[in-house]
Amino acid sequence: MSVTTSRLTRAFILLITLSLVLAVAADAHASAFWLVVVVLAAALKTRIVLARYLGLDAAPAALTGFFAVTFLVLALVAGSILVFPTPQQPLRAENHSSSQH
Amino acid sequence: MQYQTQNIAKTYWLGALLIFAVQVSFGLVGGLIYIAPNLLPVEYFPFNMVRMIHTNALIVWLLLGFFGAAYYLIPEESEREIWSPKLAYVQFAIFFLGGLSAVVGYLFHIYADNARSYLEQPVWIKLGIIVAALIFLLNISMTVLQGRKTAITNVLLLGLWGIAIFFLFSLYNPANTSEDKMFWWYVVHLWVEGTWELVMASVLAFLMLKITGVDREVIEKWLYIIIATALFSGILGTGHHYYWIGAPGYWQWIGSIFSSLEVVPFFGMMIFCFAMVWKGRRDHPNKAAMIWSLGCSVLAFFGAGVWGFLHTLHGINFYTHGTQVTAAHGHLAFYGAYVCLNLAIMTYAFPYLFNRAPYNQVLNIASFWITSAGVVFMTVSLTFAGALGTHLERVQGMSYMDAQDQIGLFYLLRFGGGVVTVLGALLFISSLLLMPRTKTVVTGAIPAAAE
Amino acid sequence: MNAATTQTADAPAEWGPLSALPGHPLMWVLIASELAVFGLALLGYAGARAQNPLAFALEQDSLNRLAGVANTALLLTSGYFAARANQAAHAGDATRTRLWLAAASALGLGFLVVKGFEYAGEFAAGHDIDSSPFFTLYFLVTGFHALHVVLGLIILGIVGRLATKTAVETGTAFWHMVDLIWLVVFPVFYLMR
């Protein structure tokens, strides 16, 4: 357990910031660009949690391995969305009526 | 042999070998009926009865083998004699006679009221089995509790308790067909993909400890990882039998995901065995036992892991459910994981039990290759039969019997593989029983445990 | 051979590559297994979505994204507290360990409350685990994750009682894993389209 408090706190702040980026990115119009932003921000968050929260900084091989898994899953899902995009034409109006915000 | 009561294993294993011979012979009869339905008089050899003897005898002798393995290895691990040898023999008598009379009953067409594959024993025999199981658990638990506790005995005990507990589900026969199927799987699946796996892992660990001489600490860690992944995947993996029996649709996801991970412990056991043999410093004279152990881990990985995964995703199982693909998997999985396991520990232990240096090694090793080749050949034939049959019947829509006609060739091949299997099995049995006259004093050759 | 071999676990060197990881090595076997399960489920989601992207997009749009963002913040903050608890445990300060763990658990509970409101809304809108491929996967995966939150709370409670270094390290590792999984589950179900 080598992570100091200040490193931990910085990790936490970065995580929250990235979450905001994610939220904004997701609310923006759905597009390949924002999809990539979402994936990168989410992947970066998993890396921070693995390295700082879980302390894998001390075990670089495990950090690489576990991060590869989370990144691969995110990337594969995103890839499949790019290959099978949501059809744009029908029902666009309803699509925008989501009301939670 | 270091402890007198290890002798109990002899009785169990001789009984097991006898039923093994019966089991494969009836398999052969079943295979014959497939290719020449009118050759044998159907009054005496109806297929359902032949099949039932084949599969029930399989379960009975494998369990007898496990009991034998427990009686053999627990004294060595616990460093003390079995608590009550007398009870052990009483248990054998109940179990063996119960199993035998069930088979004889089938021959005279006395079947159980609630017949479910593998569990077709009449109720009174089931109760006998439970009594025998209770005696067994009492006996080994007392031995283990009073003796040295090792990871191997802990896991073995957990597995054996689990086997007995899940067998209780066989007593409950709900009227609702979906529920009935579920409870059946609670026995069958949670046995072979749960509790039996624990037995397999611990017996393999014991064999590796003895044969390779790798440190116990290292072997224990592997054992823990293997059983952790087995239980993690195997329990919810039951979902792969829920796809089409009336359970809610989300089980298709649960079953597919968790059962895919069931490959992991089988893969782990294979890597474990090879890593231990690779690392091992000891040159154990019983090469045959080592080959059976390694073969067990490899064929279990292919039979359970690869052939299981082949049809475990619900999108694929939708087509292959209940075809010869299932039978192909059933054969290689049972053979690799549990038949080979039993034959491995017997091969290892017989020389000690009969106080001889390892004997008939060439014959025994030959029987490994012949039997395994036979089973693999049967598996491959059935896989072709299953894949082709699935395509003709379920993709192209051909009627069942027309499709069967088209795959007849593969049933012929399966029978050929079956003949080889039976020959291999008989060769194995003779390699164990036909001992050289001279009792070699092997005390010096018994490698002390590496700890 | 002596009694030491029968007590498992604590001798670090024998676990090979697992020895380098914080907490009990078997926890890492569990973490890897859980990641595999959720990973496969999310790949399954991608496959199911590919067969009907439009239906998935519409139903995905009906999720409460704000609640999802709030829950992400709750878990990340909770994870931070858990990491502080771990530091306190390493410093041998049992009281502060327990305080941090209690704070972490409170936020975990908050996560469940938010999730509960979300589910209530979705049920009210007529969705359930059998209503469509999207919602089957959504309820399965998030429900399974929520069960892990519950289990994590129990584990935090137990290691809080013990408050030893290894126990807290192991328990918080589980908690961080729950956090980690949410960081992958959340974008896939709520954001990626």
Ligand code: HEM
């Ligand atoms: C040693 C372990 C195993 C043994 C002995 C075994 C044996 C069997 C047997 C005998 C059946 C046929 C049951 C019946 O319907 O009568 C069966 C079915 C099945 N097994 Fe296994 N199995 C093992 C492990 C596995 C594993 C690891 C998987 C998945 C990866 C798997 C997947 C399946 C599936 C999907 C079925 C259902 C087939 C169908 O729908 O017809 N099995 N197994």
Ligand code: HEM
């Ligand atoms: C040690 C070797 C063997 C093992 C472990 C074994 C195991 C099994 C199992 C588990 C089943 C049930 C399969 C299912 O429900 O899908 C089965 C059925 C069967 N086995 Fe074997 N068996 C062995 C040897 C043989 C041999 C040598 C033959 C000879 C050809 C054979 C022929 C059959 C037949 C015909 C069935 C019935 C299949 C059906 O119902 O369509 N088996 N066996």
Ligand SMILES: [Fe+2]
């Ligand atoms: Fe199964």
